[in-house]
Amino acid sequence: MKNNLITAAALALLTFSTASQADEPLQIGISAEPYPPFTYTSADGDWTGFEVELGLAFCEAMGRECEIKPTGWSGIIPSLKAGRIDMIMNSMSITEARQRVIDFSDPYYFTPGAYVAARDMAFTPPEDLDGKVLGVQSATTNATYTRRALRDSGARVRLYDQAEQVNRDLLSGRLDVILADQIAMLELVERDAAEDFEIKGTAPHHPAYGDGVGIGLRQEDDALEADLNDAIAEVLENGTCTRLSNEYFDTDICT
Known part of the structure; x- marks a missing residue:
């Protein structure tokens, strides 16, 4: 009992x-x-x-x-x-x-990654990445894509902890181009501070994007x-x- x-x-x-x-x-x-x-x-x-x-x-x-x-x-x-x-x-x-x-x-x-660069830059990704400084947020699918698909592109890749750090360095001229989520980049290029920047293209479908x-x-x-x-x-x-x-x-x- x-x-x-x-x-x-x-x-x-x-x-x-x-x-x-x-x-x-x-x-x-x-x-x-x-x-x-x-x-x-x-x-x-x-x-x-x-x-x-x-x-x-x-x-x-x-x-x-x-x-x-x-x-x-x-x-x-x-x-x-x-x-x-x-x-x-x-x-x-x-x-x-x-x-x-x-x-x-x-x-x-679902959205793909998008490349953003200065509006007056003649740039078509990925063939024009050679010699460019490319900013990407670490621990993201865009970072994985960069590591897998762009390692022979000739780009000098800089990884950042935060997305806004990538954006700021692009707008201040410390980066030539960034690769980030397309929807977030549509918001970025609408900002007054980004009036001289535009989306140059999107990344193709790749296993890195899941x-x-x-x-x-x-x-x-x-x-x-x-x-x-x-x-x-x-x-x-x-x-x-x-x-x-x-x-x-x-x-x-x-x-």
């Missing part, structure tokens, strides 16, 4: 613990370095942007409360695996290398993955993703 009471108490405690965890807000990990228009801080200091709003829409579709948790990009996967965040939603492409250490939801958008952008998850979180896939399907089908995409990009990037 005593053993049965202990077992019943243990099961009750486990049930209470599991229910409590299910009630806790999910932590959406985004890069602490702004990546407009996907993620950035508004005038009042709150995080917003296409992926912030879309992530909250996914949470609403799941009936779950969520919180935005900025995390350094270089440590965002370790933070996920350590349980400090529950998912990564920061334009993370689904690649074979990343799938060795984390799982992904179904993709929700199968689109998905939500990064721990490999053991099968239930959350299933819930997120259902939420992604719902938000894509009901037009919320398209509405937000048109609002932020004037085009539909949703898969």
Whole structure:
């Protein structure tokens, strides 16, 4: 009888613990370095942007409360695996290398890499990269593409921790050209400070770019993955993703 009471108490405690965890807000990990228009801080200091709003829409579709948790990009996967965040939603492409250490939801958008350089520069990528200083954010699919596909291009590659560091060095003349996500580059060339710059071309489809952008998850979180896939399907089908995409990009990037 005593053993049965202990077992019943243990099961009750486990049930209470599991229910409590299910009630806790999910932590959406985004890069602490702004990546407009996907993620950035508004005038009042709150995080917003296409992926912030879309992530909250996914949470609403799941009936779950969520919180935005900025995390350094270089440590965002370790933070996920350590349980400090529950998912990564920061334009993370689904690649074979990343799938060795984390799982992904179904993709929700896809865009290629784009080359940006001065408007008056005669430049056609990749053949005109020889001798140029090319800036790329490290630990991104564009960095992987650069390493695999552009190693014989003759470009002098500079890697940066943050996307805005790459942008600033291009605008200040310390770089000749940059390679970054096309949607982010469409936003960059609309800035007043970038009026003398333009997109010169896009990278071709390459395995480095993976199968689109998905939500990064721990490999053991099968239930959350299933819930997120259902939420992604719902938000894509009901037009919320398209509405937000048109609002932020004037085009539909949703898969």
